[in-house]
Amino acid sequence: MLLIDFGLVWFAAYRGVGGLKVIPFKWERLALAFLFALAVKSLILFFLVRLGVKPTAGIQLGASVLVLVLALFIIPKPNGEEAILPDQKTGLTSVTWSVVGVLFVFSVINAWFFPITESDAIWYHIRGMTFFHEIRFDSEWVVPQLKQYPPFIPLLFTYLIAFDAGFLKIFFPLMYLCLNIIFYSRVLSLTENKKMACLFTMVLATTPYFWWHGVLPFLDLTTAVFYSIGTLYWFFWIRNKMEGPIDKSAENSYAVISGVLLGLAAWTRIEFLLYDLVPVFLTLYVFSRYPDKNENSKSLKLFFSCLLLLPSIWFLTLLTFNMTLWNQIKMVGGVCIFLWILALGLTFAKWKLSESNIQLAFILMVVGYFLILFLSGSGPVPVWKKMAISFYRTSVVHIFYLFTAFLGIFVFFEKLTSLSEQKKMLGYFLILFLCTHLAIFAYAAPKWPTIGEFVYATFIQPGNSVNLSDTRGMMSFYPIFIFFISSLPFVSRGVINE
Amino acid sequence: MNNRKWIENTILGIIVMNIFVMAFVFLIPRVQFMASHWGWKSETLMESSGARDTPNQYSETYQVANQVRNTTTEDSTVFMPADKWGFGLNRAVVIQRLYPRKVYFFGGPEVDKVFSEAFKISNSYAVFNEHWGQDLCAKQPVKYLEAKRVGLCRARR
Numbered sequence: 284m285l286l287i288d289f290g291l292v293w294f295a296a297y298r299g300v301g302g303l304k305v306i307p308f309k310w311e312r313l314a315l316a317f318l319f320a321l322a323v324k325s326l327i328l329f330f331l332v333r334l335g336v337k338p339t340a341g342i343q344l345g346a347s348v349l350v351l352v353l354a355l356f357i358i359p360k361p362n363g364e365e366a367i368l369p370d371q372k373t374g375l376t377s378v379t380w381s382v383v384g385v386l387f388v389f390s391v392i393n394a395w396f397f398p399i400t401e402s403d404a405i406w407y408h409i410r411g412m413t414f415f416h417e418i419r420f421d422s423e424w425v426v427p428q429l430k431q432y433p434p435f436i437p438l439l440f441t442y443l444i445a446f447d448a449g450f451l452k453i454f455f456p457l458m459y460l461c462l463n464i465i466f467y468s469r470v471l472s473l474t475e476n477k478k479m480a481c482l483f484t485m486v487l488a489t490t491p492y493f494w495w496h497g498v499l500p501f502l503d504l505t506t507a508v509f510y511s512i513g514t515l516y517w518f519f520w521i522r523n524k525m526e527g528p529i530d531k532s533a534e535n536s537y538a539v540i541s542g543v544l545l546g547l548a549a550w551t552r553i554e555f556l557l558y559d560l561v562p563v564f565l566t567l568y569v570f571s572r573y574p575d576k577n578e579n580s581k582s583l584k585l586f587f588s589c590l591l592l593l594p595s596i597w598f599l600t601l602l603t604f605n606m607t608l609w610n611q612i613k614m615v616g617g618v619c620i621f622l623w624i625l626a627l628g629l630t631f632a633k634w635k636l637s638e639s640n641i642q643l644a645f646i647l648m649v650v651g652y653f654l655i656l657f658l659s660g661s662g663p664v665p666v667w668k669k670m671a672i673s674f675y676r677t678s679v680v681h682i683f684y685l686f687t688a689f690l691g692i693f694v695f696f697e698k699l700t701s702l703s704e705q706k707k708m709l710g711y712f713l714i715l716f717l718c719t720h721l722a723i724f725a726y727a728a729p730k731w732p733t734i735g736e737f738v739y740a741t742f743i744q745p746g747n748s749v750n751l752s753d754t755r756g757m758m759s760f761y762p763i764f765i766f767f768i769s770s771l772p773f774v775s776r777g778v779i780n781e
Numbered sequence: 782m783n784n785r786k787w788i789e790n791t792i793l794g795i796i797v798m799n800i801f802v803m804a805f806v807f808l809i810p811r812v813q814f815m816a817s818h819w820g821w822k823s824e825t826l827m828e829s830s831g832a833r834d835t836p837n838q839y840s841e842t843y844q845v846a847n848q849v850r851n852t853t854t855e856d857s858t859v860f861m862p863a864d865k866w867g868f869g870l871n872r873a874v875v876i877q878r879l880y881p882r883k884v885y886f887f888g889g890p891e892v893d894k895v896f897s898e899a900f901k902i903s904n905s906y907a908v909f910n911e912h913w914g915q916d917l918c919a920k921q922p923v924k925y926l927e928a929k930r931v932g933l934c935r936a937r938r
Contacts, residue, residue: 393811396815398823398824399877400831400839402838405871408877409873409876412877412880424880424884426873483792486799489800491799491802495803495807495834685799686798687795687799689795692791777788778789778792
């Protein structure tokens with residue numbers, strides 16, 4: 284039953300992805316459709332619970348059939364053309380997929396074998412059960428802090444509970460696999476070289492932290508998958524816009540895919556709405572720098588609406604809760620409102636974007652952030668100390684990503700000033716991501732009050748900090764970082780025999 | 782070694798080192814754990830110490846919660862002591878294992894009121910240990926659980 288139900292939604296999502304006409308590889312379409320199918324399932328479950336309907340297997344199956352029928356009627360049948368690459372014989376392809384396959388199978392075995400006993404994950408499991416049995420999102424059995432978390436992962440648990448499947452962790456290894464498939468396809472699309480795609484996919488797949496989180500039922504691998512893949516598609520959208528001639532259809536498709544995925548990241552962890560400010564800001568910057576090609580604001584509309592839809596639904600749901608949580612989420616809520624005003628202003632009030640306006644907005648945002656930081660800094664840890672701790676953490680968490688972080692060495696051999704505008708934009712993205720990460724954790728209360736304790740927890744007792752929120756959040760950075768390295772001309776010259 | 786080779790070799794070296802670390806930190810300890818616990822039920826695994834990379838912090842709580850779960854039914858009401866009486870049970874684990882049973886922790890809001898009406902509920906239980914709650918079960922048949930000298934009785938006055 285479960286497989287039939289998911290198969291129906293997956294097929295509908297596959298049809299939708301095919302209809303976008305920008306995904307050239309079948310495996311990539313399947314992997315992306317899988318992620319979209321999860322999103323559709325979570326939305327079906329969300330609305331069933333919201334409407335007070337118990338999401339039993341039968342009702343879900345009915346809803347899935349409806350989704351499939353709608354997809355078949357609304358979306359025209361794609362022509363199914365595959366991208367044709369020059370014949371490149373490399374034994375690395377089979378090696379790469381053997382490595383990824385073995386790691387994936389082992390993570391499936393782990394996910395099947397180990398029950399959910401990890402502290403936060405226990406609460407996600409409880410939330411999944413309460414959604415199903417109580418048909419509400421604010422069960423009294425769940426502690427207030429956990430109630431405010433977006434519902435994506437608990438809804439997936441609800442899905443499996445409704446079908447009486449005991450194998451609740453199965454989605455995490457599948458996320459890991461999808462990440463690798465899509466990453467491979469994107470590097471291949473960029474470089475048109477299988478050797479490059481294989482080598483960098485193997486770097487990503489073998490990064491221990493990623494594999495580890497493929498068997499842990501936390502939110503972070505899921506957000507990393509959505510955020511990083513969303514950013515890769517965002518890059519192709521921006522690249523399309525900057526390179527021209529403009530293919531409006533492709534531009535709209537990339538805007539939809541990246542918007543949905545970045546929105547899904549916030550649908551999983553609400554603070555990712557703050558990280559979403561990075562692609563939003565850079566998108567506006569690009570649109571302001573290329574005003575002559577700026578006639579297509581449809582892609583902007585699609586991008587903003589797809590990005591904001593899911594987190595806004597969750598904020599509206601939070602308003603119905605009988606609890607006082609706004610202190611904890613006021614900053615994220617404020618950003619959500621700000622993004623809606625921005626989106627509506629740009630698309631309906633026809634606000635004009637200019638490079639100087641964007642730069643001014645950036646300066647105002649930085650000043651505003653520091654004002655908020657200092658005005659709200661009345662906790663036990665002084666603001667300067669929180670900033671120092673956050674700076675330290677943002678700098679050193681990379682040791683948990685081990686050797687993959689060493690890829691950064693190639694940046695020092697590249698002539699960065701001669702990089703293309705698109706690649707520079709990706710580099711700016713990485714820098715802004717790190718700055719946003721630093722800013723978020725300078726605002727949040729640190730786990731320990733002194734840097735000394737963090738140093739101890741990093742180097743003497745790494746087990747205490749390997750799974751801190753900021754370490755896990757950095758997972759969203761690495762696929763983009765590896766992709767950026769693969770795009771460097773110095774690296775591709777060295778790997779491709781030209 | 783020419784320029785081309787060192788770049789490729791560096792990337793391959795990163796992959797090899799990643800696999801090496803992953804094997805020693807995660808894969809091998811997990812395989813060892815799975816081999817020594819193969820065939821165990823999920824419930825029993827929850828009570829184990831867990832794999833080395835993710836040690837189970839709540840094995841004792843799982844032992845207690847699983848036994849209460851096996852004694853009670855899904856429509857039961859269970860009264861648990863608060864942490865201050867030396868149980869050290871993790872609230873999340875207790876709810877995870879006992880849900881959809883109604884679980885109340887003493888010291889929580891409205892628990893006293895609910896408990897005062899417990900005698901009206903035919904299917905309610907109280908969990909006690911050596912520090913707290915034995916008087917609740919003074920006139921009731923008691924089932925002693927294996928973990929931490931914890932017992933369980935019908936909650937009736």
